[in-house]
Amino acid sequence: MADERLLLTKVHGLSDLELAALLCLVNREHCIVSTPPVALNELVEELQLIATKIFGLKCAVVDCTPQTSLEDFASSILTHQSLAAARSGSPLRTRNESYFSRAGISPLTSVTASSPTGPGTAGNSSIANVVVARNLDRAQKTVQIQVLELLRTRRIFTRTSVQTAPKQFLFIAALGSESGGQAHVTLHLNDYFFIAHWHDPDDGFPNLDEAYDAADGAETASTESVLKKSTHDDVPPLADDPLFSEGDIAALAKLSREVQIEVDVTRYQMNVVSYLRMHRAVAGGIEPSATKHFEQLLKCLAPLHSLDFVTPALVHLAARKVYLHRVRIVHPRQERSMQWGSQLEAIESILEGISPEDVIEDVLSMVAAPL
Numbered sequence: 001m002a003d004e005r006l007l008l009t010k011v012h013g014l015s016d017l018e019l020a021a022l023l024c025l026v027n028r029e030h031c032i033v034s035t036p037p038v039a040l041n042e043l044v045e046e047l048q049l050i051a052t053k054i055f056g057l058k059c060a061v062v063d064c065t066p067q068t069s070l071e072d073f074a075s076s077i078l079t080h081q082s083l084a085a086a087r088s089g090s091p092l093r094t095r096n097e098s099y100f101s102r103a104g105i106s107p108l109t110s111v112t113a114s115s116p117t118g119p120g121t122a123g124n125s126s127i128a129n130v131v132v133a134r135n136l137d138r139a140q141k142t143v144q145i146q147v148l149e150l151l152r153t154r155r156i157f158t159r160t161s162v163q164t165a166p167k168q169f170l171f172i173a174a175l176g177s178e179s180g181g182q183a184h185v186t187l188h189l190n191d192y193f194f195i196a197h198w199h200d201p202d203d204g205f206p207n208l209d210e211a212y213d214a215a216d217g218a219e220t221a222s223t224e225s226v227l228k229k230s231t232h233d234d235v236p237p238l239a240d241d242p243l244f245s246e247g248d249i250a251a252l253a254k255l256s257r258e259v260q261i262e263v264d265v266t267r268y269q270m271n272v273v274s275y276l277r278m279h280r281a282v283a284g285g286i287e288p289s290a291t292k293h294f295e296q297l298l299k300c301l302a303p304l305h306s307l308d309f310v311t312p313a314l315v316h317l318a319a320r321k322v323y324l325h326r327v328r329i330v331h332p333r334q335e336r337s338m339q340w341g342s343q344l345e346a347i348e349s350i351l352e353g354i355s356p357e358d359v360i361e362d363v364l365s366m367v368a369a370p371l
Contacts, residue, residue, distance in 0.1 A: 004255075007248055011304050015206055017043075018050050020197045021130075021170060022244065025055065026252045027296050029194030030151055030171040032325050034183035037176030039201040040134065042208060044174050047132050048236055049207035055249075056242030057129035057168060064139035073143050074158045077150075078125040127156065127165045136173040137185050144186040147171070151192055168246060180324045181356030191287040195297065196325035211236075255303035261295070261310045264370035269294065269315055275363040276323060280337065281354050283330035286323065294322045312369035320360055327356035 014022065017033065024031045035043045044061055051059035062068075062076040136144065150156045154165040173193065177183040180198030184190050261269075273294065277285045297318040298310045305314070332338075332347040 032173045032196040034175040034177045035199045040176040046205040046208045051130035052236045054243045059130040060128035061132045064135045079128045130170045148189040195321040256300040259299040259302040283328045
């Protein structure tokens with residue numbers, strides 16, 4: 001019990017991005033994380049630090065473009081054993097430019113799609129535990145389908161071998177968008193993602209800020225030493241004592257499996273799903289896989305609130321994360337009441353400015369919670 005309280009204390013100290021990663025690791029699922037395009041680079045670097053510092057996992061970053069090929073993608077998600085074994089100082093530099101500036105050299109050098117694995121290296125390579133795909137929505141559809149196959153089968157074919165994903169495996173699509181509801185990838189891949197989270201830059205990037213502060217302090221002590229580190233270190237080092245170990249994640253998974261859902265709460269959950277599917281602003285309904293993810297997240301959230309049962313408040317919280325990327329707003333001409341003679345101008349005025357976030361909040365306000 002004492003260990004459980006200590007574990008929950010650590011959970012309650014997490015940032016929103018760290019909590020999103022933890023929820024996915026506990027459920028062995030994957031997520032979409034978005035932020036305004038101007039802050040996307042900082043978001044990716046923060047996710048790298050979360051993987052290595054908070055969870056002690058190897059991380060690879062794939063920079064996706066319309067020119068990214070299947071071979072580029074497959075080679076970019078691999079990490080080399082020789083690089084992972086070499087732990088050295090933090091590859092940080094002085095942060096002189098503005099907080100969200102893209103100019104200058106990044107303090108964390110990512111593994112990009114322009115650096116394919118050379119011949120003969122497949123034998124000592126493996127898929128990284130955490131893969132961050134920057135601008136995945138810009139990649140060709142064939143690449144996004146390859147991502148879907150990777151998530152579904154947990155393996156990928158390279159030129160020389162078949163690589164299997166590690167037991168702890170998290171794929172994060174890092175997208176630039178002005179709101180969470182605008183961040184999408186290709187349809188079937190989109191539905192395979194567990195949750196979506198939009199990070200407000202005003203909430204900050206605590207791990208990245210801490211890394212820059214450490215770099216500033218090191219430069220004050222020795223400018224030459226910092227420059228030397230920035231030149232030779234390519235990836236953030238793995239933490240020797242991460243905040244969450246594999247055992248901690250397994251313990252949270254065990255607690256989530258023991259959570260009970262009362263029939264009244266299940267009915268409430270299903271009503272929310274039904275209202276979302278039938279909402280006049282939703283195009284194409286909601287995929288059934290979302291309902292499974294909905295229940296998974298509910299059971300995972302309960303232990304984090306020191307509960308062994310699900311409450312209506314947790315249904316609200318889970319719905320905002322599970323359906324954020326799944327709700328697509330219908331075009332006025334395809335709105336269902338147009339079949340019965342509605343005026344296009346009236347429908348356009350109703351749908352004007354409505355977003356997936358608005359749809360979810362509208363449904364949650366319409367469905368009565370159990371007493």
